[in-house]
Amino acid sequence: QPTLFAIQVALAALLVSWNIYPSTIVSHSAGDQAAAFVAGRLSLEEAVRIVYHRSRLQNRNTRQGGRMLAVSMREEEVKEKLLKGIEHLACIAVINSPRSVTLSGDEKTIDELEQMLSTFHPNIFKARLRIENAFHSYQMDRFDVEKELLSSLSDIRGLPLKDPQQMFNQKCAEACLYSSVIGGExxxxxxxxxxxxxxxxxxAVRFRDAVASIAQNNDATIFLELSPHPVLATSIRECHESANQQPLILPTLKRKENEQITLLTSLAQLTISPDIWQQYFHTRNILSSNEDEAYFDGFPLYSFQLSSCWYESKESVIKRLANRIPTHPLLGVRQLSGQTTATWRSLININLSQYAFLKDHKIQDGILFPAVALLEIVAAGYRQLFLSTDNKEQSLITLEEIKFVKALVLTQHELTEIFTQIDMLKREWSIYSRPWSSAGPDCMRP
Known part of the structure; x- marks a missing residue:
C-alpha cells in the first residue's frame, strides 16, 4: 500500500508538471488515500499516516485463512445464487461494475464457491486474487483493527484544506471528488x-456507484488511470454502457512494458482527443458567432531554437550521407551554417583504406592525428571558400598564429568526428573533434 501511494502521487505530480489537471477524481479501495491527498482533503503527513496505519492493521489478517475471488456476475445474482445462507462466511467486498464483483471471506468457503462456479457455471469468468487476506469482509473486525485505527487517526479532520502550503496542488483541489466508500460525489x-x-x-468498495454517478452527471469523458497497471478500464467502460457513453480510458503504466512509451502514448491520445479541445475552448470562453466560424485562440509563443527537432540514428545518417562524396577526404562535407561562417564535418575511420595511412603516425602506443593533416584541412576549406575552380591548386595560402591546444588521439575501436569552422570575415579558423558515440555538443580542440 505505501508503494502504491507513492506511485500514484508521483504520477499525479508528473502530470501536473505537464500542465495536465483533473476535473474529476475517483478512487478505488487502497487508492483512496492518494485521491484524498491530491484532491486537497489531506496533507501529505496525514495521508502517509493513513496509509501506514491502514496497511499495518490490515496486515494482522494476512495468512489468517482469508481469500478473495473476482467473479463476472451481477451483485443481485451473486447474493441470490452464491451467498444466500453463508453471508457470515463470505460477502461481496468490491462492486466494480454492473457485472463484476469480488467476493471475500473464509478460505474454505471461497474454495467451495470457486469449485461450484467451475462445475455449474463454467462459462462465467472467475479469478482468484493473489493475496492472502479477506479485505472488506467480517475478517477485518478481528484483532482490534477498528479500535486501533480510530484511535490512530482520531485527530484527522478530513475537510478541505485551506492552507495552500499543505495542498498537493491548488488546481487539483478544485476537482470534483467521487468516493467508492460512499458510492458517489x-x-x-x-x-x-x-x-x-x-x-x-x-x-464494500462501491466503485460501480461512484463511476455511474460520474456518468450520470456527465462530469468526465476521459479517464486516466494512475496505477502500476490498468485494472479498472473494463469496469469503467461497463459502468458507462447503461448511459450509452464511450469514455476514453487511458493507462499511465503497464506491467512489463516500457514506462515512457506507455505514458507518452496516453499523452498523445489526450492531445488529439476532441473532448480535450472542447474543454479547452470552453474554459477560455471562446465561442463562435456562427456555426461555420472556426475557433481561434492566442496560443503561447516561444522562441524557435536553431537545432534539430527530430532524432536520427547514426546508422540512418551513414546511409543517408553515403552518396555525398566529400570534396576532400579529411575536410568532409560542408554543413548548414551562418552567412559569415562555414563549417565542415568529416567522419574518420582508420579501419577504412582511405584513412589507413593515419595508422602509421604513432607515438609510443598511441595513434595521433598529424598536425600537418590539420593544416591540410584548413587549406582545403579555404580553397573551397575563396578560390575559383581554375586556380585552386596554384594559389598560395599563408597560415599565421597557429595554436595546437590538445593532441587528437585516434583509435581503431571508435570513429572520430572532426569539425572545421572558418570565420570568413575575421579569416580565423578552428578545428574541433569528438568521438562518434558522444552525445554531447562539446568538442575537443586539437
Missing part, C-alpha cells in the same frame, strides 16, 4: 476522518 461537508477510513477498510 464526496461533498466538502463530508469529512474523510477516522470513521471514513474505517468504512474504507470494512465495507
Amino acid at each position: 464526496l461533498s466538502n461537508k463530508i469529512p474523510v476522518d477516522a470513521h471514513y477510513w474505517w468504512t474504507n477498510v470494512r465495507q
Whole structure:
C-alpha cells in the first residue's frame, strides 16, 4: 500500500508538471488515500499516516485463512445464487461494475464457491486474487483493527484544506471528488476522518456507484488511470454502457512494458482527443458567432531554437550521407551554417583504406592525428571558400598564429568526428573533434 501511494502521487505530480489537471477524481479501495491527498482533503503527513496505519492493521489478517475471488456476475445474482445462507462466511467486498464483483471471506468457503462456479457455471469468468487476506469482509473486525485505527487517526479532520502550503496542488483541489466508500460525489461537508477510513477498510468498495454517478452527471469523458497497471478500464467502460457513453480510458503504466512509451502514448491520445479541445475552448470562453466560424485562440509563443527537432540514428545518417562524396577526404562535407561562417564535418575511420595511412603516425602506443593533416584541412576549406575552380591548386595560402591546444588521439575501436569552422570575415579558423558515440555538443580542440 505505501508503494502504491507513492506511485500514484508521483504520477499525479508528473502530470501536473505537464500542465495536465483533473476535473474529476475517483478512487478505488487502497487508492483512496492518494485521491484524498491530491484532491486537497489531506496533507501529505496525514495521508502517509493513513496509509501506514491502514496497511499495518490490515496486515494482522494476512495468512489468517482469508481469500478473495473476482467473479463476472451481477451483485443481485451473486447474493441470490452464491451467498444466500453463508453471508457470515463470505460477502461481496468490491462492486466494480454492473457485472463484476469480488467476493471475500473464509478460505474454505471461497474454495467451495470457486469449485461450484467451475462445475455449474463454467462459462462465467472467475479469478482468484493473489493475496492472502479477506479485505472488506467480517475478517477485518478481528484483532482490534477498528479500535486501533480510530484511535490512530482520531485527530484527522478530513475537510478541505485551506492552507495552500499543505495542498498537493491548488488546481487539483478544485476537482470534483467521487468516493467508492460512499458510492458517489464526496461533498466538502463530508469529512474523510477516522470513521471514513474505517468504512474504507470494512465495507464494500462501491466503485460501480461512484463511476455511474460520474456518468450520470456527465462530469468526465476521459479517464486516466494512475496505477502500476490498468485494472479498472473494463469496469469503467461497463459502468458507462447503461448511459450509452464511450469514455476514453487511458493507462499511465503497464506491467512489463516500457514506462515512457506507455505514458507518452496516453499523452498523445489526450492531445488529439476532441473532448480535450472542447474543454479547452470552453474554459477560455471562446465561442463562435456562427456555426461555420472556426475557433481561434492566442496560443503561447516561444522562441524557435536553431537545432534539430527530430532524432536520427547514426546508422540512418551513414546511409543517408553515403552518396555525398566529400570534396576532400579529411575536410568532409560542408554543413548548414551562418552567412559569415562555414563549417565542415568529416567522419574518420582508420579501419577504412582511405584513412589507413593515419595508422602509421604513432607515438609510443598511441595513434595521433598529424598536425600537418590539420593544416591540410584548413587549406582545403579555404580553397573551397575563396578560390575559383581554375586556380585552386596554384594559389598560395599563408597560415599565421597557429595554436595546437590538445593532441587528437585516434583509435581503431571508435570513429572520430572532426569539425572545421572558418570565420570568413575575421579569416580565423578552428578545428574541433569528438568521438562518434558522444552525445554531447562539446568538442575537443586539437
